[in-house]
């Protein structure tokens with residue numbers, strides 16, 4: 001497939017030119033064919049469909065050119081929706097439940113993993129198997145174990161790994177939150193799904209001095225890559241080393257919902273106003289991380305109408321509390337709050353805490369994982 005080869009070379013050149021791919025991993029990205037791992041059926045955004053049913057099937061046989069371009073774009077590819085049972089109208093998908101991660105993000109995580117020849121790695125979230133293959137290219141297939149919770153996804157990855165020459169890599173079907181004890185101890189654990197709570201099994205199955213790398217987040221702001229070093233006492237410590245936005249580990253998923261199910265125009269919302277721009281509380285990574293750590297079970301997302309207007313939604317699904325901030329070209333911006341929790345008041349108070357603390361950056365949060373708890377503490381510089 002000469003065209004696949006050309007697209008792959010172009011993808012690697014792009015990653016290299018943007019400084020996203022370090023030397024030790026360039027050979028792996030150059031020699032492992034990504035399209036071998038991409039299923040025949042993938043899911044594409046339907047820009048014409050507002051809101052709920054925004055993923056449409058794209059079959060390789062129907063549009064081989066677009067399928068191949070997707071396979072070598074520097075973008076994530078949705079490879080499964082709704083746990084394999086598309087729940088939208090006319091066979092559309094609602095929620096992405098497995099994907100091939102964005103190549104630049106994979107390169108960033110693999111670099112952060114700091115592997116050396118001979119190391120043994122446990123990967124959680126096999127997905128397509130492409131990341132496992134990159135690890136196998138560098139470390140040898142026998143030194144990599146990967147756990148995937150979805151049996152169909154795991155089966156596809158096994159077949160793709162075998163086709164790519166990495167059939168010796170063990171893909172385990174199971175809950176990766178338990179790690180994979182028969183293969184322990186590992187030098188590195190890498191998770192390619194997000195954890196709000198880092199499972200202790202990953203720490204317990206890593207040798208002292210080894211590392212655990214996982215996307216981490218809060219309901220409010222799912223966006224940090226956490227690196228932990230395992231100590232001789234069996235606890236792990238570390239912090240946020242970069243951005244990362246991944247789907248959640250299955251048991252830690254926050255159910256997706258439609259705004260109209262939670263926010264009802266007939267609600268008697270309390271109306272007030274603020275001068276705080278929504279980007280300051282929900283877009284700025286340092287503030288949003290701090291707010292998410294102080295305001296629990298509150299999701300946030302911003303819907304832009306155009307560059308100057310839009311709505312920030314704050315939602316606690318459990319008790320149907322919500323707040324909205326409506327951005328207009330000039331402040332003040334209207335606030336509406338409804339339900340048991342006054343979510344805007346909570347977010348505003350947490351934002352004020354962050355300002356008063358001197359606007360701490362994400363790397364000032366120290367993570368400690370013990371057998372019984374996950375502590376995330378603010379460490380004043």
Ligand SMILES: C[S@@+](CC[C@H](N)C(=O)[O-])C[C@H]1O[C@@H](n2cnc3c(N)ncnc32)[C@H](O)[C@@H]1O
Pocket residue numbers: 097098099100101124125126127128129130131132147148149150153174175176177192193246247248249250251
């Ligand atoms: C972003 S995809 C992984 C991308 C993948 N590493 C690749 O190279 O294509 C996340 C995967 O994690 C899997 N997953 C979610 N929760 C899991 C769990 N508890 N244990 C194992 N796999 C899990 C999902 O089914 C999904 O396939």
